[in-house]
Amino acid sequence: MTYPENIFDKEEEYLLHTYKRIPIVISHGEGVYLFSVDGNKYLDFFSGLAVNALGYGNKKVIQAIEEQIEKYVHLSNYYINSSQIELAEKLVKYSGLSRVFFANSGTEAVEASLKLIRKYFGPDKKIIAFSNAFHGRTYGALSLSGKEKYKKYFSPLLPNIIRLDFNDIDQLEDNVDANTAAIYIEFIQGEGGIRVASHQFVNKIKKLRDKYGFALVVDEVQSGIGRTGKAFAFHHYDIEPDMVVAAKAIGGGLPLGGLITNKRFANVFHTGDHGSTFGGNPVACAAGLAVINEVFENGLMNGVAILGNYFKSELNLLHINYPNKVIDVRGIGFMLGVELVKSCASIVDGFRQKGILVNCTNENVLRILPPLISTKENIDHFITVFKKILNESD
Numbered sequence: 428m429t430y431p432e433n434i435f436d437k438e439e440e441y442l443l444h445t446y447k448r449i450p451i452v453i454s455h456g457e458g459v460y461l462f463s464v465d466g467n468k469y470l471d472f473f474s475g476l477a478v479n480a481l482g483y484g485n486k487k488v489i490q491a492i493e494e495q496i497e498k499y500v501h502l503s504n505y506y507i508n509s510s511q512i513e514l515a516e517k518l519v520k521y522s523g524l525s526r527v528f529f530a531n532s533g534t535e536a537v538e539a540s541l542k543l544i545r546k547y548f549g550p551d552k553k554i555i556a557f558s559n560a561f562h563g564r565t566y567g568a569l570s571l572s573g574k575e576k577y578k579k580y581f582s583p584l585l586p587n588i589i590r591l592d593f594n595d596i597d598q599l600e601d602n603v604d605a606n607t608a609a610i611y612i613e614f615i616q617g618e619g620g621i622r623v624a625s626h627q628f629v630n631k632i633k634k635l636r637d638k639y640g641f642a643l644v645v646d647e648v649q650s651g652i653g654r655t656g657k658a659f660a661f662h663h664y665d666i667e668p669d670m671v672v673a674a675k676a677i678g679g680g681l682p683l684g685g686l687i688t689n690k691r692f693a694n695v696f697h698t699g700d701h702g703s704t705f706g707g708n709p710v711a712c713a714a715g716l717a718v719i720n721e722v723f724e725n726g727l728m729n730g731v732a733i734l735g736n737y738f739k740s741e742l743n744l745l746h747i748n749y750p751n752k753v754i755d756v757r758g759i760g761f762m763l764g765v766e767l768v769k770s771c772a773s774i775v776d777g778f779r780q781k782g783i784l785v786n787c788t789n790e791n792v793l794r795i796l797p798p799l800i801s802t803k804e805n806i807d808h809f810i811t812v813f814k815k816i817l818n819e820s821d
């Protein structure tokens with residue numbers, strides 16, 4: 428494929444300006460690497476924002492897509508398609524929950540959960556979400572969001588949603604009561620700066636749920652599908668959610684989201700209560716199945732757990748050795764964050780100039796989301812480059 432010289436000018440002219448683009452044009456990907464049209468090779472430690480669990484050009488994903496495309500690309504949800512059923516079966520198995528509704532994205536799966544909660548609990552009960560939370564950009568999901576900058580221009584948002592401080596046990600106790608319909612939580616906040624829910628906080632949620640019977644909705648859009656070294660991040664805690672929202676990696680790079688509910692909420696929606704033309708697209712489900720088989724069943728997830736610990740210990744050494752530049756290291760598995768003293772935009776540029784793609788979130792948190800196929804050598808290379816950048820930065 429050829430790219431026009433002035434592709435960035437054309438982007439400026441023809442697209443709404445909602446994204447800050449990285450100033451490189453990618454020609455193709457292979458494994459953990461992306462290649463630009465001007466011949467540069469990049470180690471991609473952002474994975475298409477936690478989507479490309481198996482990196483680029485994975486043969487099993489390609490084969491699954493090709494086989495499904497030969498049969499049919501789309502049918503509509505008036506027909507059963509087998510890849511959708513097979514993927515649902517696996518998601519139920521690995522989440523320990525009961526039933527799945529398929530959407531096209533994380534935000535849509537969150538919408539499905541909100542509708543389900545409103546149907547079950549009625550319009551008046553409150554829904555609780557947390558500071559720094561990110562659940563998506565549609566109106567319902569945005570209403571749950573803890574990031575004011577995303578909501579600034581878009582009121583009115585949904586009523587009866589309140590926000591509490593993440594990990595603040597006292598606030599939780601003071602605000603959760605019999606009038607609570609649901610708590611939404613990312614056990615590891617992604618967009619919010621790789622903040623991990625404390626065990627005490629989650630145990631308190633569990634106790635309060637036993638007392639009041641609200642629904643616990645866990646957003647695993649970023650943290651799910653093996654990224655933390657377990658199938659879902661909630662598996663690091665002693666708790667079973669009522670609902671799990673998944674997306675990103677579950678479609679193998681194609682648009683797919685899923686709401687997974689436990690038995691209690693499995694029969695709330697009846698025919699016609701919710702739906703989607705494309706949700707659970709057969710090609711996306713086939714690709715997702717290939718990912719799930721690799722991650723959950725062929726040992727990849729166990730490797731993430733081991734290498735994630737190693738990666739974090741290496742980052743912790745940087746924290747110790749550069750106390751004036753690194754404030755904190757957080758996260759689990761391959762969902763890691765390094766909070767820096769200064770804004771991390773220039774650090775991210777420095778990485779790119781040295782052939783590594785990584786992200787900055789929440790102003791000063793370097794967000795590291797490697798493909799789950801990354802090796803120790805890839806991690807060591809990242810650490811070597813990071814050291815150089817820290818040495819060069821002021």
Ligand SMILES: Cc1ncc(COP(=O)(O)O)c(C=O)c1O
Binds near residue numbers: 537561562618648
């Ligand atoms: C935790 C979380 N929830 C929801 C979403 C929204 O997902 P999507 O962009 O697929 O709509 C995201 C996206 O980054 C996310 O990280």
